[in-house]
Amino acid sequence: MEELHGIIPAVDGIRRYKEFLKSEYPVCVLMNVHISLLESIFRAAKEKDKKIILHVDRINGLSDDEYGAEYISQRYRPVAAVSIKPSVIQTLKKNHVTSIQRVFLIDSFALKRSADSVANTKPDYVEVLPGICEAIIPLLKEALGDRLIAGGLIPDVVYAQKLLREVSAVTMSIDKM
Numbered sequence: 003m004e005e006l007h008g009i010i011p012a013v014d015g016i017r018r019y020k021e022f023l024k025s026e027y028p029v030c031v032l033m034n035v036h037i038s039l040l041e042s043i044f045r046a047a048k049e050k051d052k053k054i055i056l057h058v059d060r061i062n063g064l065s066d067d068e069y070g071a072e073y074i075s076q077r078y079r080p081v082a083a084v085s086i087k088p089s090v091i092q093t094l095k096k097n098h099v100t101s102i103q104r105v106f107l108i109d110s111f112a113l114k115r116s117a118d119s120v121a122n123t124k125p126d127y128v129e130v131l132p133g134i135c136e137a138i139i140p141l142l143k144e145a146l147g148d149r150l151i152a153g154g155l156i157p158d159v160v161y162a163q164k165l166l167r168e169v170s171a172v173t174m175s176i177d178k179m
Contacts, residue, residue: 004082006127010029011025011174012173015034016043028053030052031173034060040077044078053081055084058070058094067090074099084103086103092123101125101127102127102128103127113145127149129152130150130153132155133152134155148170149170159179
């Protein structure tokens with residue numbers, strides 16, 4: 003399992019990916035690119051000594067199911083991959099790719115349902131959205147485990163750094179960095 007920590011830029015599309023390549027950040031979460039671009043994207047990342055976490059559910063032209071996850075795992079070997087789907091998380095784990103299960107916490111029912119899903123799939127990390135959850139991190143750790151990533155609606159780097167005292171990593175839009 004790859005250790006994920008610090009601020010991780012969320013890169014939405016090829017233009018933002020090019021910004022990431024010029025940044026000081028070593029790893030990004032990549033989404034909203036077409037599958038046909040992945041070969042050149044991974045080649046460029048390797049040339050710049052950068053790593054990619056793929057958001058399996060948001061790669062255009064890729065089925066966001068266990069077959070898509072298996073293809074991504076075997077073809078590109080990302081440092082990690084993100085999905086909301088338990089079957090995708092299980093496939094990533096079988097293929098020895100660090101798995102990040104994304105959960106959306108809109109109320110206590112969603113937290114309970116997410117905790118049950120996480121208990122069944124046992125992902126390497128859980129990404130909680132929205133990431134503006136500092137006040138309830140102890141509750142989240144109790145329900146979801148210690149390997150938390152906060153993401154979504156992170157307003158700025160200062161807030162992200164504050165969250166890093168409590169969570170493993172924070173994902174945030176590269177345009178807010």
